[in-house]
Amino acid sequence: MTAAVEKQSHSHGAVVPESSRAEWFTSFDVNAFEVPSGREEIWRFTPMKRLAGLHTGVEATGSATVEVDAPAEVTVETVERGDSRLGAAGVPADRVAAQAFSSFTAATVLTVAKETKASAPVLVTVTGPGAGQVAYGHLQVRAERFAEAVVVLDHRGSGVYADNVEFVLADGAKLTVVSIQDWADDAVHVSAQHASIGRDALLRHTVVTLGGDLVRVSPTAAFADKGAEVELNGLYFADAGQHFEHRTFVDHSQANCTSNVVYKGALQGNDAHTVWIGDVLIRAAAEGTQTYELNRNLLLTDGARADSVPNLEIETGEIAGAGHASATGRFDDEQLFYLQARGIPEDQARRLVVRGFFHELLMKIQVPEVRERLEAAIEAELEAVGV
């Protein structure tokens, strides 16, 4: 088979030459990273001044509250830094993630025992340290062989927070994760989320970013063995002045694995800024890989900006399929005309179009309460702009 690489409009013409993802430096030690200036490829979109010192070594001044509501089948532990399990899913690839790994004091570990299905979603509520405070955190979710669970991470509150989140999926495990960033307006959150996916295991990972001053989430999926599958989904809604950045990376190092990345965002208001970087690396050994990634952005008003950079590196010709698409645009006039031509008033037509835009992603969220909450949140966002 040959590589079928589909290319659609790049809304962003990347100029800076990029080094291969295969050669990226990683380390648990913050001091192994230089302090970034903001000109580096991985930081060039991020407003460094608003990081509140996370990249320059700011110390924790408070702590985030982590509450876990889990069914009996799930073991919940709070462990110290030295716990040997920590770091199993991945190594920090930027200085803030390394800072978080070097700075957290206690980690939460959730374990779903082998061949066990969690009877209800695990709800992890992370409340920020409070306005003007800085905190670091660490969470690990372990799904043992053939375990199945749904985990909802709900980030809320104020303050500055950097963390690493790990998902360790053993062979045949099925894990569904929804990470919601619904922070207060002042909050800064930089989150590195690492997944290690075992043989024939399946991870469905959805990021939902709705609130915060600066939110930067970097989900990385690495396959530990053959036949595994990952879905990385994302949904974001940025308002005036907000910076939401999502950097997905799928590392195909094993044969016959599948990855599917779908991120969609809506933006409204002056200086609403979103960034999606979608890296996919298909290494030489990853024959039979099937991968697709898509990012779409809907600009609801003037003054908003969406950057979108898909990045596909292929080191073997023996893949099943690889493609990407990225598009950023305003409302489709033809869709609005069609709806209005059936008597539907313009504001209502616009809402239908936006809801429709997110529909596909919302349907992938299998936790009804979460889906309803997100639908309500999107309604509220639309209400706010008078769309």
Add this chain to the structure above:
Amino acid sequence: MATLEIKDLHVSVATDDGAKEILKGVDLTVRAGETHAIMGPNGSGKSTLSYAVAGHPKYEVTSGSVTLDGDDVLAMSVDERARAGLFLAMQYPVEVPGVSMSNFLRTAATAVRGEAPKLRTWVKEVKAAMSELEIDPAFAERSVNEGFSGGEKKRHEILQLALLSPKIAILDETDSGLDVDALRVVSDGVNRFKASGETGVLLITHYTRILRHITPDFVHVFAGGRIVESGGSELANVLEAEGYVKYTGSQEAAGV
């Protein structure tokens, strides 16, 4: 009784080389109970006429008037025109991803009728209308027009016609892309709409075959952005035999 009156309509479209005039003085009156067919070669401006009447933002009316029962249609927004009783079955219906057909139909019916139809009767009504048009009920849960075949899109345009019951319907090449069976089903749908005698139909077509199912009272030849000849239904047969060459100076038959 409803009357759509188009007078000396001039319409331009914005192009890279500035505004281009497409409609060059169209005069046409469609009354309730009448069926008018507009026939003309490709590019003569038939769709432009229908879009301009429906209020598509790309088309600018530079002079002339359009009224529905005396009310100024050109002063209305697109949705107001629809609520006033105008309907356009489009040549190329638009796909709206993520919006289910059933949600769309109910939202449109609510807007046009001024109140939400009662759920129980509504479900029955939609089911019946779909079955008359031989549309599989599963379409109700699909996104509007997304991935529909050409013929399926046209059936759904007529489904909307049936549910929204406008005063005047403009059907822009509703026959194109239909096989023989579908043409019959769709034509029956249009004839049911006409049956009350209280609605007017403006049927735009390139071909005469649909006119064997839906009998026009008037046939107009459209060429170069205006109506160049009008007559009764017999004119369609003349066009079929002789083509538009007389009007355009080029060979193009109004094939079957």
